[in-house]
Each structure stands twice: as structure tokens, then as C-alpha cells.
Amino acid sequence: MTGPEPLTPQGAAGDPRADMRAAADALAGPAGTAAGRMTSDLSIDEELVLHSIGWEPVELVSGTSMHSVPVGVWTWGQGEIGHASAAYARSFAGAVQRLHDACAHAGGHGVVGVHVEWAVERHHVDVTLVGTAVRPVGATGLGTEPVFLSDLSGRDFTLLRSAGWTPLGLAAGASFVYAPRRSMGAAMQQSGQNIELTNYTEAMYAAREAAMERMQTAALGLGGTGVVEVKVTEGPMEFARHAVGFTAYGTVVRLLPGGHRNLGAQMVLPLDDPVVSFDAASLRGR
Numbered sequence: 001m002t003g004p005e006p007l008t009p010q011g012a013a014g015d016p017r018a019d020m021r022a023a024a025d026a027l028a029g030p031a032g033t034a035a036g037r038m039t040s041d042l043s044i045d046e047e048l049v050l051h052s053i054g055w056e057p058v059e060l061v062s063g064t065s066m067h068s069v070p071v072g073v074w075t076w077g078q079g080e081i082g083h084a085s086a087a088y089a090r091s092f093a094g095a096v097q098r099l100h101d102a103c104a105h106a107g108g109h110g111v112v113g114v115h116v117e118w119a120v121e122r123h124h125v126d127v128t129l130v131g132t133a134v135r136p137v138g139a140t141g142l143g144t145e146p147v148f149l150s151d152l153s154g155r156d157f158t159l160l161r162s163a164g165w166t167p168l169g170l171a172a173g174a175s176f177v178y179a180p181r182r183s184m185g186a187a188m189q190q191s192g193q194n195i196e197l198t199n200y201t202e203a204m205y206a207a208r209e210a211a212m213e214r215m216q217t218a219a220l221g222l223g224g225t226g227v228v229e230v231k232v233t234e235g236p237m238e239f240a241r242h243a244v245g246f247t248a249y250g251t252v253v254r255l256l257p258g259g260h261r262n263l264g265a266q267m268v269l270p271l272d273d274p275v276v277s278f279d280a281a282s283l284r285g286r
Helices: 016-027 044-052 082-106 154-162 184-190 198-221 274-278 280-284
Strands: 002-004 055-068 110-120 124-136 165-178 226-237 240-255 265-267
Touching: 044 055, 044 154, 055 082, 082 110, 082 124, 082 165, 082 240, 110 154, 110 165, 110 240, 154 165, 165 198, 198 226, 198 240
Parallel strands: none
Antiparallel strands: 002 265, 055 124, 110 124, 165 240, 226 240
């Protein structure tokens, strides 16, 4: 497979082995340095890659928020279930704010690898965000730019920065819509046929359009020019099969003042193939 050629912090192509050695030396710094006081859910190679562009993990941080949904809103109705959509938006915004605060308190300039966990229940919506606060190596205090949030991995964050882009934050949108009730005659007529359930189709389209518009509006509010790594969920609600939901969230990005930098590709030969390692046929010299 191919991958981008590692870059030095200044953006010029460098020696990958030298970059990895420098990153390993930074991680093995003497006790009492910033490199010796951190907690991270990043993998070892992600931390090494972060160090190769001059960044380091600081601390594992989290934010969570839960909002109630009024009793009775999931019963039959028409149009969007406004209370549920608003509860999701407020829960996500509350969790984001608490994650921002936790990152700033830890001295981080941003959070990478954010894991988003959310649940929509009959009477509440809750959102939990967990990620690793990061900062430029040796930085003290907050940076000049606002704290950013990103669900990109440490490796993807490195690629993004090396290419001249930066993450700004997480944008999300959600919508929950009633699927209109079919008449008794229509239900009986369709019971023995393979036929499109247009009430569900139309409800899903309405939920999708509203959720995507809200996510894009949130991205524009952060000053972004795009959203990457968007993750979506859709379908009927488990406890209210006559209602459908659509949620979307992703990382908002923006081009840095220096402009875009093309990353050269190089051939990569993996040495950790589990199939070859345990394939009995390889023992016969095939």
C-alpha cells in the first residue's frame, strides 16, 4: 500500500527513521519533563507520529451531558419530534463545552482521537466525549488559537497538519421524525406485497436533510471550510418503531495560512501480517 512521506515540523520531506528516532528520544526524556507526565489513550505509534511533527499528548480528558425528553413525545404524531432533536443538540453542545474546559485545564491546545458515545432513550438523551489533550512539545499555557476538538486519530491529525490543514472542532446534527401512520385500508392492502413503505422513506429523507443542514451550519459557525470523518446513524427508534432518527457528526477543518502542501507517497511493506505468520502452508515452503 502507499502512504504519505513523513514531514519535518517545518513541512519539508525528512528521513522517516530519523523522525522516529527523534520522537522516541523525546518520549524517553528525563523524569520531571512534560513528556514524563501524561495520560493518553493513543497507541504507541500514534504518540511517536505526534512527536515527529512536534506535538505531544498531555492528558486523557472527557465531557458528558444528559438532557431529558418530556413524557409522551414519542407517541404518534406528524413532522419532527422537536423535543428529541433539541435534547440531542443540547447534550452534544454541553459535552463539547465540558471537553473544552477539561482540555484547557490540562494545558492542552486541542483534543484528538475523540470517542463519541451517545444514546437516545425514551426519557433522556446523553452524550459522552473522551479523547487525548495534545499540545506542541514544550508549550506552556494556552495557545493563541481556540482549543480544537477532533475525532481524528493521532495519525490522521499528523497527516492533516503536515498537509497544511488544522481541525477546529466537532460539528453535529440530529433530527427525529414521525413516520406518518398508514390507514387501515392501506395497511391491509400492502400486507401481502413487496412494496415501498413511503411513509418511512419520506420520514427518513426529512430527518436526513434536517440533520445534515444542522451539522453544516455548526461547521460554518466554527469558521470551517469542510467536515471530515463524518459518521452517521439512521433508522427507526427501538422503543418507538413509528419514529425514525438520523444523526451525523464529524471534524471541522480549515486550511492554515501557509496553504496546502502536497504529501509525497512512498511504498510501505508491512511486517506484521497475522495470516502469513500463522498460515500452515508457509511451513511447507509455499
